[in-house]
Amino acid sequence: MLDLSTLRADTPGVQHVIHVNNAGAALMPKPVIDAITGHIMLEAERGGYEAAEQRKEAIQGFYQSTADLLNTTADHIAATANATDAYSRALSSIPFERGDVILTTINDYVSNQLAFLSLQKRFGVKVVRAIDDPLGGVSVNDMAQKIKTLRPKLVAVTHIPTNSGLIQPVEAIGQLCQEFDVLYLVDACQSVGQLPVDVTQIHCDFLTATYRKFLRGPRGMGFLYVSDNVLISKLAPLFIDLRGASWESADKFTPVSTAQRFEDWEFPYALVLGAAEANRYALNIGLENIARRNTELIELLSTQLAELPGVRLLDQGERLASILTLVTERRSAVEIKNALQAERINTSLSPREAAILDFDHKGMTTTALRISPHYYNTEDEIHTLVETLKRILK
Missing domain, CATH: 3.40.640.10 (Type I PLP-dependent aspartate aminotransferase-like (Major domain))
Structure with a gap:
């Protein structure tokens, strides 16, 4: 089991932001x-x-x-x-x-x-x-x-x-x-x-x-x-x-x-x-421990996001990693990312031109929001992210 309090004490950035942009650049310990x-x-x-x-x-x-x-x-x-x-x-x-x-x-x-x-x-x-x-x-x-x-x-x-x-x-x-x-x-x-x-x-x-x-x-x-x-x-x-x-x-x-x-x-x-x-x-920490923790976080996140009206999760495959992409007709991915950042929640964008074959296969013509938690994130941060996103979409 991970000692989350020690890991977060090692990570100065968690005092300032909820960082779920680890597929872009993670917070250094x-x-x-x-x-x-x-x-x-x-x-x-x-x-x-x-x-x-x-x-x-x-x-x-x-x-x-x-x-x-x-x-x-x-x-x-x-x-x-x-x-x-x-x-x-x-x-x-x-x-x-x-x-x-x-x-x-x-x-x-x-x-x-x-x-x-x-x-x-x-x-x-x-x-x-x-x-x-x-x-x-x-x-x-x-x-x-x-x-x-x-x-x-x-x-x-x-x-x-x-x-x-x-x-x-x-x-x-x-x-x-x-x-x-x-x-x-x-x-x-x-x-x-x-x-x-x-x-x-x-x-x-x-x-x-x-x-x-x-x-x-x-x-x-x-x-x-x-x-x-x-x-x-x-x-x-x-x-x-x-x-x-x-x-x-x-x-x-x-x-x-x-x-x-x-x-x-x-x-x-x-x-x-x-x-x-x-x-x-x-x-x-141990890569097996990291992988296990990441699975817990991404399953929690995807379950909560799937309950939001109008949100479409794009990720496919029998095995999924700690990266989640979504779109919604209510607001553009760029608008959502900027609104989350104003609340000190870091996410990123997955533009169509970065993955045209996959996006064409999924019928996607716009940019998606990419969320990527990592083992040092907490369940409370996931909850805050989802609640903030819910408020933004309303």
């Missing part, structure tokens, strides 16, 4: 804040290079703590600026040729889809999307059929879309990719920190995530996991940096043997240390 501000002060007093040298061992702790989060080892972890940065580095390492197939889903992150379309435009790859099951979420059977017949160069799935509480069956798809020897890229931006994520069960070759969301870390930090398969195959980012390779001679370079071949030399080390603390904070 004190250990994360202290790690960041402490290193900034050290840089101010000693110099940036000197501060990094002094905290070298602590900085290396980032890799081990991230590995512990995913059930892997430190040499499979690369630090990146954000999840999209990690995703682009992974994509750039794959030697696509004209006619290669990228197999993906309808429920995906907009930046991922834009990257696929850019590859399609420049290199002539084909972007194919598996269909959804009637209950929501990608059809594993259709995915299997398309893998068998199309033999894609890459399968790419978003674990939890930014615009929905849907949880995709990434483990089942990973087994298919392993069986047919297909590269597998998983966007875990919304799942790491709110669910247990085990790369040995997912069987992915790449996994990307950010820190600002459910991990409760700083903005400006993400990570990339790469598998043994990637390292042994010597895949490396197209624009490799001196951090990731050694310059052997005028026309030759050699990538480093670890996932750090995907990194840049320059880092915001204060954020690296903050991210390491965010990892440890989540691990100390």
